[in-house]
Amino acid sequence: MSKRITINPITRLEGHGKIEIFLDDAGDVERAFLQIPELRGFETFCLGRPAEEMARITPRICGVCPTAHHIASTKCLDDLWHVDPPPTAKKLRELVYSAFMCEDHFLHFYFLGGPDFVVGPTAPATERNILGVIAKVGLDIAGQVIAMRRKCRELIETMAGKVIHPVFGLPGGVSKGITEEQRLEFLKTAETAVEFAQFSLNLFNDVVLKNDDYVKLILDDAYAHRTNYMGLVDENNKVNFYDGHVRVVGPDGDEFARFAPRDYTDHFAEHVEPWSYVTFPYLKSKGWKGFVDGPDSGVVRAAPLARCNVADGMATPLAQAAYEKMYETLGGKPAHATLAFHWARLVEALYAAERMKELLEDPEITGTDIRTEPTRTPDEGIGIVEAPRGTLVHHYFTDDNGVLTKVNLIVATNFNAAPIAMSVEKAAKGMIKGGKVNDGLLNMVEMAFRAYDPCHACATHSLPGQMPLVARVYDSTGKTIKELRR
Amino acid sequence: MNSQPPPITCDNAEIVHKKGRVLNPKTKLSSTLVLALGNDIMGDDAAALVASGMLKEQFAEDADFNDTMEAGLALMDIMAGYERVLLLDTIITGRHEPGTVLEFSQDDFRKVVGPSPHYMGLPEVIQLADRMSVSFPPVICIIALEIERPVDFAETLSPGIKEAVPRFVQKAAETLRRWKKEGY
Numbered sequence: 176m177s178k179r180i181t182i183n184p185i186t187r188l189e190g191h192g193k194i195e196i197f198l199d200d201a202g203d204v205e206r207a208f209l210q211i212p213e214l215r216g217f218e219t220f221c222l223g224r225p226a227e228e229m230a231r232i233t234p235r236i237c238g239v240c241p242t243a244h245h246i247a248s249t250k251c252l253d254d255l256w257h258v259d260p261p262p263t264a265k266k267l268r269e270l271v272y273s274a275f276m277c278e279d280h281f282l283h284f285y286f287l288g289g290p291d292f293v294v295g296p297t298a299p300a301t302e303r304n305i306l307g308v309i310a311k312v313g314l315d316i317a318g319q320v321i322a323m324r325r326k327c328r329e330l331i332e333t334m335a336g337k338v339i340h341p342v343f344g345l346p347g348g349v350s351k352g353i354t355e356e357q358r359l360e361f362l363k364t365a366e367t368a369v370e371f372a373q374f375s376l377n378l379f380n381d382v383v384l385k386n387d388d389y390v391k392l393i394l395d396d397a398y399a400h401r402t403n404y405m406g407l408v409d410e411n412n413k414v415n416f417y418d419g420h421v422r423v424v425g426p427d428g429d430e431f432a433r434f435a436p437r438d439y440t441d442h443f444a445e446h447v448e449p450w451s452y453v454t455f456p457y458l459k460s461k462g463w464k465g466f467v468d469g470p471d472s473g474v475v476r477a478a479p480l481a482r483c484n485v486a487d488g489m490a491t492p493l494a495q496a497a498y499e500k501m502y503e504t505l506g507g508k509p510a511h512a513t514l515a516f517h518w519a520r521l522v523e524a525l526y527a528a529e530r531m532k533e534l535l536e537d538p539e540i541t542g543t544d545i546r547t548e549p550t551r552t553p554d555e556g557i558g559i560v561e562a563p564r565g566t567l568v569h570h571y572f573t574d575d576n577g578v579l580t581k582v583n584l585i586v587a588t589n590f591n592a593a594p595i596a597m598s599v600e601k602a603a604k605g606m607i608k609g610g611k612v613n614d615g616l617l618n619m620v621e622m623a624f625r626a627y628d629p630c631h632a633c634a635t636h637s638l639p640g641q642m643p644l645v646a647r648v649y650d651s652t653g654k655t656i657k658e659l660r661r
Numbered sequence: 662m663n664s665q666p667p668p669i670t671c672d673n674a675e676i677v678h679k680k681g682r683v684l685n686p687k688t689k690l691s692s693t694l695v696l697a698l699g700n701d702i703m704g705d706d707a708a709a710l711v712a713s714g715m716l717k718e719q720f721a722e723d724a725d726f727n728d729t730m731e732a733g734l735a736l737m738d739i740m741a742g743y744e745r746v747l748l749l750d751t752i753i754t755g756r757h758e759p760g761t762v763l764e765f766s767q768d769d770f771r772k773v774v775g776p777s778p779h780y781m782g783l784p785e786v787i788q789l790a791d792r793m794s795v796s797f798p799p800v801i802c803i804i805a806l807e808i809e810r811p812v813d814f815a816e817t818l819s820p821g822i823k824e825a826v827p828r829f830v831q832k833a834a835e836t837l838r839r840w841k842k843e844g845y
Contacts, residue, residue, distance in 0.1 A: 219814075338731070
């Protein structure tokens with residue numbers, strides 16, 4: 176008797192999704208699918224608008240990553256108008272962006288990924304949430320997370336205004352600089368962030384790495400894929416969130432491509448499936464080979480661990496030490512363990528905090544030359560940043576007046592859509608055997624996609640209410656024979 | 662927490678228990694907030710923002726107004742420190758006709774289910790604030806307009822929802838008038 180298991184909606188995923196797991200007669204997993212209801216028409220919505228509005232419109236796509244969209248859009252506008260911002264403007268943008276990355280990564284570790292490890296992957300669902308994390312780590316740490324987030328947000332809002340409606344990035348620069356007084360205040364935030372990131376890595380060490388079962392789970396083949404990886408790197412091939420070249424490495428870690436954002440379309444194309452609005456980017460030269468990994472596959476992963484895999488290291492000393500320790504435990508580079516994304520996220524949080532501090536100690540950060548006026552005729556632009564979840568691409572075309580004629584946005588979840596589908600199926604096959612299905616096992620399947628922190632909701636609001644997770648097992652006649660409800 | 666506070670609704674808000682405290686409705690401890698949630702480029706998802714704009718014309722002197730498309734922890738920051746919050750939002754229950762105006766208290770949203778830092782709902786925010794001893798509004802009244810899930814980007818409301826907005830505003834205005842009468 177074949178069975179179908181449905182997890183709908185998936186918890187702690189941005190946007191409602193559904194996992195369907197089909198069992199064969201032996202009760203083992205035959206296939207598993209991840210389906211996400213997608214919003215549509217954003218690119219069309221933008222056509223006919225002045226391109227400079229994009230830096231203000233795109234943050235409203237997504238209440239999670241508004242700053243990533245704002246900065247990617249701003250960089251795209253630079254490219255569109257062929258204008259190079261002054262050094263101070265670039266540093267101010269990177270400062271704001273580092274604060275955003277720091278805030279987002281901390282939140283993810285403690286509130287989204289945290290429950291799986293801090294509370295435990297098979298803990299009761301009622302405890303596997305933020306309140307469970309608080310019960311484990313204590314109110315003081317939870318308070319520090321919230322305070323850290325608030326300080327980073329204050330920096331962002333001081334510079335950019337409301338995060339959803341930023342008025343900061345402009346083609347060729349930024350709208351405002353910082354005073355010496357602000358610099359000193361922000362520096363305190365950066366120093367606190369460095370300390371908190373170190374504390375978080377120690378916590379990860381104590382709670383996760385000292386637990387053999389968790390380490391085994393992280394390294395379990397059910398959570399591994401030998402894919403290509405992508406991410407921005409600086410001139411020394413170190414991880415960079417704001418600028419640089421896109422580097423792609425193969426499953427063996429060898430460099431496959433390294434190119435300027437301008438050349439993005441020479442290297443990537445998008446595959447479409449009839450059952451999804453999500454597009455699936457792939458490496459053009461390898462071609463679309465389906466939802467498979469391995470050296471011949473065109474599928475690429477973009478995420479914190481992907482960035483670490485493509486880089487030769489981190490550009491700041493403390494993060495570099497944490498990076499080396501991570502790969503030592505994971506057995507070298509590249510690491511293919513999906514659950515290690517959480518670890519890489521903390522290494523990156525430390526880098527973001529250190530980078531904030533570096534930028535604030537740079538005398539140029541209080542400079543007043545913050546914009547180069549665009550003078551050339553706009554035509555086509557591409558802007559790329561590393562969003563918390565992976566590479567984010569904005570690509571615009573305009574007429575001579577700067578009115579948009581074509582828009583394409585590729586978010587990290589596009590790059591990761593195929594890997595997520597593959598990871599969910601592989602985890603389901605590894606975790607569910609002989610028809611044994613329970614809440615803990617289903618959560619371990621969910622953990623496969625949660626590591627990617629996929630973001631599909633695009634800020635559509637509905638009243639904050641319950642987000643029930645229902646898992647149903649059907650027999651071949653469609654009759655429900657088992658139901659798990661959270 | 663060993664005991665839950667008594668249910669708080671928009672109607673019995675004159676006596677409110679919060680951490681053993683009984684609030685005197687005659688004493689205005691802090692201001693009232695009208696918090697509208699929605700995305701102004703997601704069609705009907707913007708209904709609460711439109712309603713908020715109309716309410717502001719009548720009640721600008723009586724309450725602070727905040728329109729946001731943020732969720733999760735941002736809501737805690739926005740709501741902290743206020744005495745009463747009138748939260749306007751859209752809702753998709755699937756059990757009512759689009760355009761139906763619904764009213765809830767925070768007690769209707771107490772259960773914590775699968776929170777996310779990105780999609781932390783009101784239940785999680787309330788419980789988190791409680792655990793963290795954040796000064797959180799003891800009275801939260803929620804007025805919501807049933808919509809169908811918007812899937813297309815648009816800057817306008819659908820005709821049916823546009824027609825329902827005055828009823829949405831009227832319901833919210835009744836609450837604000839009552840609170841004003843009570844001294845808030």
